[in-house]
Amino acid sequence: MAGFAPESSVTPEIQRIAPRETQYLRDERTPNRFLVHRKVFTDQQIFEAERRKIFDKCWIYVGHESEIPKPGDFVAREVAGRPVLFTRNKDHELRVLLNSCSHRGAEVCRERRGNQKRFRCFYHSWAFSNDGDLINMPDEGGFPEGFRKEDHGLAKPEQVDSYRGFVFATFNPEQEPLEDYLADAKYYLDLTADQAPDGKGMSVTPGTHEYSMRSNWKLLAENSSDGYHAIPVHKTYLDVQRSRGDDIAGSTEKDWKDSHAFDLGNGHTVTVKQAPWGRPVARWTPSMGEDTKETVERSYQRLVEGHGEERAEMIANLDFNMLIFPNLVLNNIMAVIIRTFYPNQPGHMNVTAFSLAPGDEDEASRRVRNESFLSFLGPAGLATPDDNEALESCQRGYEARPGEGWSDVSRGMDKAHPANWDELQMRTFWRRWDTLMGEEA
Amino acid sequence: MSFRYAEEKKVSSEKFTRAEVEDFLYYEAQLLDAWKLEEWRDLFEEDGHYIVPSTDNPDGDLAMDLALIDDDHEGLRGRVQRLMSTYAHIENPRSRTRRIISNVRLWDHDNGELGVRCSVVVYRSRVPGTTSYVADVHYRLRKQGDSFGIAFKHAMLDHHTLRDVGGVLSIIL
Numbered sequence: 001m002a003g004f005a006p007e008s009s010v011t012p013e014i015q016r017i018a019p020r021e022t023q024y025l026r027d028e029r030t031p032n033r034f035l036v037h038r039k040v041f042t043d044q045q046i047f048e049a050e051r052r053k054i055f056d057k058c059w060i061y062v063g064h065e066s067e068i069p070k071p072g073d074f075v076a077r078e079v080a081g082r083p084v085l086f087t088r089n090k091d092h093e094l095r096v097l098l099n100s101c102s103h104r105g106a107e108v109c110r111e112r113r114g115n116q117k118r119f120r121c122f123y124h125s126w127a128f129s130n131d132g133d134l135i136n137m138p139d140e141g142g143f144p145e146g147f148r149k150e151d152h153g154l155a156k157p158e159q160v161d162s163y164r165g166f167v168f169a170t171f172n173p174e175q176e177p178l179e180d181y182l183a184d185a186k187y188y189l190d191l192t193a194d195q196a197p198d199g200k201g202m203s204v205t206p207g208t209h210e211y212s213m214r215s216n217w218k219l220l221a222e223n224s225s226d227g228y229h230a231i232p233v234h235k236t237y238l239d240v241q242r243s244r245g246d247d248i249a250g251s252t253e254k255d256w257k258d259s260h261a262f263d264l265g266n267g268h269t270v271t272v273k274q275a276p277w278g279r280p281v282a283r284w285t286p287s288m289g290e291d292t293k294e295t296v297e298r299s300y301q302r303l304v305e306g307h308g309e310e311r312a313e314m315i316a317n318l319d320f321n322m323l324i325f326p327n328l329v330l331n332n333i334m335a336v337i338i339r340t341f342y343p344n345q346p347g348h349m350n351v352t353a354f355s356l357a358p359g360d361e362d363e364a365s366r367r368v369r370n371e372s373f374l375s376f377l378g379p380a381g382l383a384t385p386d387d388n389e390a391l392e393s394c395q396r397g398y399e400a401r402p403g404e405g406w407s408d409v410s411r412g413m414d415k416a417h418p419a420n421w422d423e424l425q426m427r428t429f430w431r432r433w434d435t436l437m438g439e440e441a
Numbered sequence: 442m443s444f445r446y447a448e449e450k451k452v453s454s455e456k457f458t459r460a461e462v463e464d465f466l467y468y469e470a471q472l473l474d475a476w477k478l479e480e481w482r483d484l485f486e487e488d489g490h491y492i493v494p495s496t497d498n499p500d501g502d503l504a505m506d507l508a509l510i511d512d513d514h515e516g517l518r519g520r521v522q523r524l525m526s527t528y529a530h531i532e533n534p535r536s537r538t539r540r541i542i543s544n545v546r547l548w549d550h551d552n553g554e555l556g557v558r559c560s561v562v563v564y565r566s567r568v569p570g571t572t573s574y575v576a577d578v579h580y581r582l583r584k585q586g587d588s589f590g591i592a593f594k595h596a597m598l599d600h601h602t603l604r605d606v607g608g609v610l611s612i613i614l
């Protein structure tokens with residue numbers, strides 16, 4: 001397998017990146033050190049600055065096109081702290097509308113999902129199209145001369161765009177185009193989208209995991225690709241898989257093969273490896289059960305037919321954990337998870353997670369996928385709840401001595417080729433975060 | 442897989458009394474509250490299922506959609522193995538739980554299984570805080586000796602999300 005390594009990986013991190021010392025970060029050379037000040041997890045002013053400098057500036061994930069396949073389909077959700085309607089107009093175009101009435105602010109839609117041509121506000125009955133235009137209201141003649149309906153549409157993000165089915169919005173008029181922003185992350189979005197070799201493309205499975213953590217959101221950005229924690233935190237998951245017949249040594253270096261960590265540009269990161277678990281697309285292991293072997297092999301055959309041997313091998317066998325800055329995780333592991341999270345306090349975040357699967361997956365394959373997903377992932381999975389506990393435990397530590405202390409994120413810093421159990425991926429996130437936080441809002 | 446009862450005013454079983462079904466449900470609750478999870482697991486039939494649907498999709502397609510928990514016998518075995526370990530970090534120390542079961546309704550299925558529906562409140566206390574889960578629980582039970590085996594347990598949470606009930610669901614309902 002080749003082709004997955006970005007240009008940035010040619011030059012070792014400490015030669016490629018200039019050292020820096022700010023109020024938040026110590027990124028030092030000779031000796032190499034990387035420290036993050038713990039006030040970034042507890043401080044209310046830093047949290048408010050993040051809303052303006054990070055979440056109001058970056059491209060933020062909204063949803064997947066498959067969630068709203070038909071004109072009029074909509075999903076109501078929170079994006080970057082704002083309630084939005086993710087919808088499609090009559091011409092099939094994607095729309096993201098603020099779910100807050102231009103009249104006096106009430107929600108114009110009270111359902112969580114559905115199909116509607118109009119959104120009618122329940123407070124005074126103003127009605128909006130799914131382009132966000134104000135269509136009509138009761139007693140139109142009562143408004144003063146000069147009142148124009150076209151001035152009273154629903155607010156919208158500055159830009160909305162999608163890449164291979166993944167839809168993003170930004171509230172920043174100066175933000176660069178989405179494709180430029182995504183930089184080398186596009187390669188991995190392609191690898192994910194290509195899991196559906198024919199037919200309907202990839203599709204979000206109905207059933208959303210909506211949960212929360214009493215910890216700062218940046219801890220989850222770190223944790224989602226932290227290879228160093230997998231063995232100690234997820235021992236029970238690995239033990240269960242081993243007891244089902246999988247070949248698991250219980251040692252990071254033995255179990256995660258061909259492992260690398262990469263800087264994908266603009267703060268996006270990925271770790272790649274071949275992990276010890278099975279993958280519905282398409283790597284069978286004994287823990288999946290003898291009766292599923294044929295189903296998984298059929299999935300592999302479909303990849304070969306659609307993409308040829310070489311790419312099929314890459315799609316089937318390359319496990320990766322990707323972070324698209326600031327708050328989108330796309331983990332392509334024992335299943336494909338889309339995970340996004342947003343803070344509502346320095347010490348609390350809401351997490352939303354979806355399973356992404358080939359749109360034309362049959363029942364047998366879906367069964368393999370759902371079992372594989374839930375064996376590890378989700379707020380009732382055999383692994384994710386322990387991540388919650390680890391992050392909440394860290395947060396309790398920070399809150400016990402607010403504004404004090406530094407966290408060490410230096411692992412693998414002086415390696416030419418860091419692995420997933422090193423911390424290049426986190427340093428890449430933190431450097432981007434620090435740069436944006438240092439800019440004027 | 443149909444497990445719903447008909448929306449009739451009055452449903453009951455011709456073969457079983459509410460009291461014997463309640464005895465079984467209270468026994469199951471006692472095992473769970475005492476963390477005797479291996480004994481709880483063994484209440485399930487070989488082809489048994491334990492399902493908790495996602496909170497935004499309570500009536501979803503059991504064959505295709507993503508649930509929170511979707512355990513067959515092998516899944517149950519793994520879940521219990523994990524929860525008995527001190528390495529299940531979120532359950533170390535273990536939650537204290539107390540289940541209250543009420544509103545028990547029963548009806549006979551054509552295949553001889555017994556349909557049960559009940560309301561369950563589970564108080565769950567950890568050192569960092571206490572929460573409670575409320576669920577609408579459906580069973581399909583099979584007569585086994587002087588008791589029952591669980592062929593199907595479907596616990597539908599009465600919460601829109603898990604966000605205000607402890608963040609996650611690391612216990613068995």
Ligand code: FES
Nearest residue numbers: 101103104121124
């Ligand atoms: S607030 Fe919506 S119509 Fe008045």
Ligand SMILES: [Fe+2]
Nearest residue numbers: 223230233387
């Ligand atoms: Fe983890």
